Amino acid sequence: MDFQDYFELTQLYADYASAVSSGQWELWPEFFTEECSYRLQPRENYDRGFPLATLSFESKGMLKDRVYGIRETLFHDPYYQRHVVGAPVVRKAEGERFECEANYAVFRTKLSELSSVFNVGRYIDVVVRTPEGLKFSSRQVIYDSEMIPNSIIYPI
Template structure:
């Protein structure tokens, strides 16, 4: 991150905060607003990522699919899943210019969850976000890959990581 303009760093940090605030509040429209159009989101285990296997927990490979994810969470699954309260903790560890207003960003994450019916908090996932971020005034994700450290999580993933 040496040599990265502080305005870029601050914009990336603000984007990450907006992203995790939206997910922790289950605000899917807020989540969607962190993505550029076109934009993509993938949540994949590290083992599959390392082996080049496309099998992912979530694969939203277009902006229309991101919009479908919002519909899935807000309109389809409210009565079909056991809800939990997510809590995201992140740390940006690398920002590299890709040219122009595009940057490659790596951010470590931990997501805790508390099921609505138990009140017991556990770790849902840890890993690294590997992103392409567009910083043109406000930052947005062109792509976000949530690469999970393990290929097994303690429960199903109802919301984006």
């Protein structure tokens, strides 16, 4: 992996964090390939090889459906999220395909309340080069705590 590839990869991670922190949910699916996988899973299940996930989407179309649900059908107390993402560690690079990991922390701020730590864990990703630039073909969001507040509405 050369410097340009790593720069583009870190830009992908930074742009993703900015998009999902901004509340512009329609941007979220555009970080993925058409045939993609996005799974949100507790660490215990991941470490033990259990398939049960909190959220699991298997295509960009499913991600777009989730955005529609967030915007049009889900009712919840509004809150803001702020994502802090560490630099990606490249575990394997083969041509135009990169296997990466990065730690993350998500802070949540409800209206008229103090900010709190909402979710902490790591991303385990497969990133591929497309004509539009680098995209996630697989994103596993492995959160550390077995306890999550109420439900997860927005993308992590």
